[in-house]
Amino acid sequence: MSKSGYELLFDLLILATLVFFVAKAFTLTGGAGRVPLFVGIPTLVLMAIKTSVALFKHFSASAPDVRFLGKAGSGEAQSKILNEIIWLCIFTVLIIFFGVIFGSVAFLLMYLRLHNKDSWLVSTVVCAAVVFATYFIFQEALKMQLYEGVFPGMISEWLDY
């Protein structure tokens, strides 16, 4: 897909979000929707105009569009973006299911080994240093209870019973 295609998709996503905000505001009772409508309607109108113009330009353009991030052609650039987004997804999922400590260890090791192609030594040292430092700062110094994750939580719950 071309850059303008992706941009159009992004615009449509924002438009849909704004439509939701405004439509929902009409259903709110007791005057709770008054201010959201005050802000939402002008924003929605602006977005609708902008998207219409972009749609018109996109479908009336005859010249082939420059590919996303252009330079090298480049499906490569698109896959790089997708790759980074997938890593962020993986990290979020790991933390949610395995908790902050185990999730971070797994993510760091995987990212450094598979994404960066760092050696086992570098990966392990960096991973240990980061996890130790974050544990010390957040758990010990700031006395924050670190999230233990869905699976460890289930296991400890099961062990309690």
Place this chain on the structure above:
Amino acid sequence: MIEAAWSGLVQVFAFPRFFIMLIGMLIGMAIGIIPGLGGQVTLALLLPIIYGMDPATAMAFLLGAHAIVPTGGSITAILFNVPGTGQNVATTLDGFPLTKQGQGGKALGAALGSSAIGGVVGALFLMVIIPVMRPLAFALSAPEFFMLSLLGISFISSIGGGDVVKNLIAGGLGLLITFIGMDSGTGVPRYTFDQLYLWEGIKLIPAVIGLFAFAEMLALGVKGGSLVEVQVERMPRLRDVISGVAEVFRKFWLMLQTALIGTLIGAVPGMGGDVANVFCYGFASKRSKHPETFGHGNIEGVIAAEAANNGKEGGALIPTLGFAVPGSAGMAILLGAFYLIGLQPGPLMLKENLDLVFLLAWTLAIANLVGGAIAVFFSSWLARASYIRGSLLVPLILVLGMLGAFSATSHVGDLLVAFVFGLLGYGMMHFGYSRVTMLLGLVLGRVAEKNLTISLNAYGYSFWTRPISLVLLAIIIAGIAYPLLRKSLKKGGQGA
């Protein structure tokens, strides 16, 4: 007033506040040195740490870190031709040529010296303006404060660069997102999808971390490669750096002028450090007897650019503290931090927490001086931090960011909010929507709603016809219309 100023100064040095501020400064400098990160990422990552601190310490910590970021950024701008932050762009123009001529140490000293003194000038200006600001702030009421919120968003949309329409949409979306949660006036839950987590609204910390830290890391990961390509054969010697600092005193009048211009630019919402840096560089080249030497290694270019970008922080605090209208992304995050720790910038703060206002001004001055001194002695070592690989930085910041995001309410929802805002922020970066305007919406949304509700209840729909509101409305309309008109006139001119 004088008592409050003195009390503010004493409070800065209270134990352990001063040491916490020092830690903040060191973090700010380290992040400033690493290209690709910046003031917003620094504050986003530091926001979770302020939980549990008293308000004065929290603000000294955050402001200490924020104030020193451009100072750190000047080091890479001069030595490697890579501005550490957007606020150091003009510094490269003469700083790097000086390095190539073997005068990197002198350029570095001039940059650090002018940054430090420029920052102090900005802070002193802020202190002088507080007595003027107070009666002005006291004269305003809910309708004007609502208009000021809109003014902040419209100013950043129109003069902050990029497409005005996209910026306004981002601001509107930011405001709408703050309406998620229980409506404080009616008790009606809005946009909560029956999720208890959403009843208290979207938390600022995970949103800011996602919008800035995660989005920047996604961009850095996509870009890949080294942050700094240039290898410096020999790091500058301390003697050369100190001779550069002495140069600032030889060009003191220029430094003072550009620091004051930077401060004034900072006071206008939307005109950030980038504008101050470039504008003052241009100013210095125009007033110089040898303008042809600019761009080829004129030390005046470095002094002017760096005095301006540190001076502008004092100016940016004026609308933030007096009227709760942040002038930049960094100030918007600081404003969010004020609300997080239970402070209410604006007339209330100027009335009840005047010593805290002065504490912030003193923090700014002291952080610049101490930070500048640290940088003078350790810049050669600090510069090496910029050799860190981008690909190594990405997972580290992601881990820190996730931990920080989770600290907001210790709910798994915080992680999801950071994730969603990370994707949204990256999309916005890529397609030219202003994240700063959205952030402003996120920070000002609840306050704007409260002021609008009070205005509507007290004055009805004609609240905007009050004299000051009307003036503010006219400024908002002019601010939005001007760049649009200029753009269409330009197009017309090209077509003719």
